Amino acid sequence: MIPAAFEYDRPTTVAEAVDILARNPGTAKVLAGGQSLLGLMRLRLARPERLVDIGGLAELRGIRALPDGGLAIGALVTYREVLDSALATSRVPLLAMAIADIGDVQVRNRGTVAGSIAHADPASDMPAVVLALEASLVVRSGSGERVVNATSFFEGAFVTDLAEDELLTEIRIPAQPTGVGMAYRHLEQPASGYSIVGAAAVVGRTGGSITTARIGVTGVADAAYRASAVEAALIGTDGGAAAIAAAAAHAAEGVAVGSDIHADAIYRAEMARVHVRRAIEAALGAAG
Ligand SMILES: Cc1cc2nc3c(=O)[nH]c(=O)nc-3n(C[C@H](O)[C@H](O)[C@H](O)COP(=O)(O)OP(=O)(O)OC[C@H]3O[C@@H](n4cnc5c(N)ncnc54)[C@H](O)[C@@H]3O)c2cc1C
16 A cells, blocks of 8 residues: 655754644654654554654764763664664663664664654564663653653553654663673564564672662563563572572563463563563673
């Protein structure tokens, strides 16, 4: 099928882009790399009356080092640009661990990290990653800028804290605690590569016991989430195999586990426990 008819804007400044969004409430959609939106439009599952193509907004390009040791990723940064960035891969290795397996070459060349976060597909990988990194999301509208913690951004399947007139402009990842290790483990749907279950872990020990444990989980519920029960069970332990397995047993606690043609709820919850355990083990193995 071909998409339904739509108007097309290509603003040259962020101010112009948010002005167009404000003047077209509920009818305009931001177009970034188009890897999710254009497919939905071709199937007529999405019928925006107007596309606001942000591809010309130089303000949204680039990866910057933050003075505190963190990283800022502009909304137009593609997966490929992250993989090719020595700054991003050295400061936040978790990004490349998750991105390397996303889609195919074309998806990684065109798709943006911010587009994945704004889209909030329950099976997408980046939400789990930004949750584990305690990233902040910078959002602009005609009324100014606000910064949202990733933990309060993902609200449901394809639903986020973003309002219709808001543009996600930057992802800010704070410096991670010294000595932590990071890892991403997932069970892929073999045809699409989307995660049936994905687990991102940032874990560290001080003086023989676990002092940092941040676990982001995707694919399991309607929205990606922090596995708080796992984190609580792991903190203060020695991080040995038994402690990790006991903590990972809580991976699907407190969420409504999804069920579809790829995995029923019982299998999905078990895969969440397995992949959370593996991600923690790998993160601890990588810790300094
Ligand atoms: C074949 C294929 C395989 C894939 N496999 C995977 C996979 O294995 N894992 C995975 O996680 N993902 C996968 N994806 C999804 C892919 O990662 C996303 O489609 C992509 O990252 C979205 O970014 P985009 O720039 O293309 O966004 P678009 O498609 O341009 O936009 C997506 C949505 O986000 C909104 N949006 C985009 N940018 C902004 C912004 N800055 N501010 C506000 N709203 C915005 C748009 O309005 C739209 O609703 C796959 C996609 C395809 C086509």
